[in-house]
Amino acid sequence: MTPPEAPSAPLLADTVYRVLRRHIEARHLPEGLLLGEANIAKALSVSRTPARAALQRLADEGLLVPHAGRGLLVRHDDPAPQPLRMDLHEAGLSLVAADEDHLDSSTTADRLYPDIERAIASCMAFGRFWVNQTALASHFGISRTVAHDLLTRLEKVGVVSRDRNARWYVEPLTPAKAQEHYTLRALLEPEALLLAWPHMDKARIEASWQRLVAAIQAPAALDAAGFDQIERDLHVDLIHLCPNAQMVKVIQESQMPLIATHYTIERYSDSAQIGQSMLQHLSVLTPLMEQNPQRAAEALRYHLQQAAEVTIPRIANLPVLRPDQYPNYLLPER
CATH class of the missing domain: 1.20.120.530 (GntR ligand-binding domain-like)
Known part of the structure; x- marks a missing residue:
């Protein structure tokens, strides 16, 4: 069982949330615009899990309201806005350079995470292993920063740990x-x-x-x-x-x-x-x-x-x- 998106989603979901919240608060997205996992995932080139997490957070804050069908509606002043179906970019969604850089980096880590989790988790029952961050970056052709991000995600779910010298290791599953x-x-x-x-x-x-x-x-x-x-x-x-x-x-x-x-x-x-x-x-x-x-x-x-x-x-x-x-x-x- 690989939960590829669950560990990585929070970081990516934060970016998706910030992008959408900024557009809603600035009223760059029209009232009633229908937002769903699918159209957000397509517009931002992310998976549905971070899109879902970001939508839930915005709904909890009252910036989106449920639609009788599927999805959520952007809310500004009208407590029950009429649904408006539009391409998100045509509706006003645009990304600044910082958004694109973070989404690209997060998406790369998000894409690689399942394979890395799979490879490392499959060794947990076989004893203790050390993880070489430089070799990990080289193996997948990524920067050490992205490799560090991936290892940090793995640490959050207990797949890897760090010793006092900040060396990464896989704790054996006894x-x-x-x-x-x-x-x-x-x-x-x-x-x-x-x-x-x-x-x-x-x-x-x-x-x-x-x-x-x-x-x-x-x-x-x-x-x-x-x-x-x-x-x-x-x-x-x-x-x-x-x-x-x-x-x-x-x-x-x-x-x-x-x-x-x-x-x-x-x-x-x-x-x-x-x-x-x-x-x-x-x-x-x-x-x-x-x-x-x-x-x-x-x-x-x-x-x-x-x-x-x-x-x-x-x-x-x-x-x-x-x-x-x-x-x-x-x-x-x-």
Whole structure:
């Protein structure tokens, strides 16, 4: 499970928020202009996650009001403005050089983050690694500043840490630490699911359910990206709708073992465990389709308990990685 946008989104979302707020406060965007994730993402060349976060922040501040359809409307004086559908640049959106530089830099980091998180997280269960920032920058053809930004994002979600000499390292995922994380998740994720239920979109649940059923019916066609999306559908896109931000933060940090573990599974092509995991996901999503969140929460707790029982013994018996199995910007501690 890779949550590619969640860790990186806050920095990029801040820029998107500042750009939109500046235009709204200066009345450069007309009243009633319809803003949505899609048209903002297209106009600013960002993903939908930072666009969504920025929209929510502006709505919370009263600068945008809900539209009866989808999206939000720019509000100046009219408490219920009429919707105006226009291309955002034609409506008045323009970027200064500083905006473009920050968006370009953030977008580069945003684009690379999933691959880097994937590569590093897949090594967590195999021991302690040092991260060479210069080698990371060289590997991806980016500046040390962007490399530092990426490592800082990884630090926020617990994938990497820094020692007293400011050297980056990957802390090993031990069986004991994995047990702690799974215990937290089994306690918090079902409760977060119940809190998130009123905020769930029926279409999103149905799309996740259909994607999962298709994968179960045709397992041979399921690739790493497809399995990654199935994990994200439940454990990120739905669970993270929980309005309790502190709960979501703790859950997100404790989901890191799942990332490491599933990439470990991916290395050894454990199709039986993947199939079992998908069936357990189905036992969560089906009650949500039937509007029974309590049964879904119970199924989610069982799923996490089973994942812990399978995963933790596996972590204790992993082989040493060969040099060709980890990127050149990682150095295993001897």
